[in-house]
Amino acid sequence: MKIEVRADNTVHIEGYVNVPGRDSRPLRDKQGVYIEQVTPGTFGRALARGAPVELRFNHRRTLGSTEDGTIQLREDAVGLHASAIVQDEELAEKARRKELRGWSFGFVARGQRWEGESPRRRYLDDIELREVSVLDKTPAYIATSIETREDDDVLVEYREDMPVDSPDYQVEETTVIDTQRKTRDPDSESLMRRVTTTVEFYKMKRRGTNA
Numbered sequence: 292m293k294i295e296v297r298a299d300n301t302v303h304i305e306g307y308v309n310v311p312g313r314d315s316r317p318l319r320d321k322q323g324v325y326i327e328q329v330t331p332g333t334f335g336r337a338l339a340r341g342a343p344v345e346l347r348f349n350h351r352r353t354l355g356s357t358e359d360g361t362i363q364l365r366e367d368a369v370g371l372h373a374s375a376i377v378q379d380e381e382l383a384e385k386a387r388r389k390e391l392r393g394w395s396f397g398f399v400a401r402g403q404r405w406e407g408e409s410p411r412r413r414y415l416d417d418i419e420l421r422e423v424s425v426l427d428k429t430p431a432y433i434a435t436s437i438e439t440r441e442d443d444d445v446l447v448e449y450r451e452d453m454p455v456d457s458p459d460y461q462v463e464e465t466t467v468i469d470t471q472r473k474t475r476d477p478d479s480e481s482l483m484r485r486v487t488t489t490v491e492f493y494k495m496k497r498r499g500t501n502a
Contacts, residue, residue: 292304292305292306292391292392292393292394293305293306294386294391296383296386296387299378300378300379300380300382300383301376301377301378301383302375302376302377302378302379302382302383302386303374303375303376304373304374304375304377304386304391305372305373305374305375306372306373306393306394307369307370307371307372307373307394308364308370308371308372308373308394308395308396308423309329309334309370309371309394309450310369310370310371311328311329311330311331311332311333311334311366311370311371312328312329312330312331313328314326314327314328315327315328315450317410322411323410323411324410324411325405325410325411325412325413326410326411326413327412327413327414327415327450328412328413328414328415329415329418330414330415330416332366333366333415333416333417333418334364334366334370334371334418334420335365335366336417337398337417337418337419337420338364338366338420342419342420343356343357343358344356344357344362344364344420344421344422344423345421345422345423346361346362346375346377346422346423346424346425347422347423347424347425348379348381348382348424348425348427349424349425349426349427349428350395350397350422350424350449354375354377354379354382354425355375355377361375361376361377362374362375362423363375364420364423371396371423373394373423375425382425385427390427390428391426391427392426392427392428393426393451394423394424394425394426394451395423395424395426395449395450395451396421396422396423396449396450397420397421397422397423397424397447397448397449397450398415398418398419398420398421398447398448398450399418399419399421399446399447399448400415400417400418400446400448401417401418401419402415402416402417402418403415403416403417404416421447424449426451435447435448435449436449
């Protein structure tokens, strides 16, 4: 990740969000441990659809999107490349203190394949890319959330990319948090409805250590 900070709190951040064709660290779902790969071309297909992709800070605060030009995304021979220019006081201060650690992305799986056992292997061939996040810490978890879109439940997943030489990690703790928010009913301008979002955090620790 390359970072430039200007006096007016404009931050230019550039780097690779994810490298397709590379194994993830061990992940876990309700069926147990699995290894994941984003197949080459998956990000390119997602971007070609033209849907806006948000730029966020730690998956929470929205900083901009591909629609307003805050962030530019492309998949090249290496992987998903991001270049973002943001004028934001908090982000600029984090950058000055060298606290920006890396990238993460949020997506909905549209096409996937499962192969093998012990561990299972998941290949993501088609995704809906929702957002790319700049992180101020290296999260020790993956997360999923269930969003209600009209009458359907949509599984949104979040991934942090790991270095090629990263050691295996194991799940140390699982936390499930339910939150509620109000949203406008798509069939009525006045009717509001309550949507429950369930987020599962998987706290990971390095194998063979107490850290």
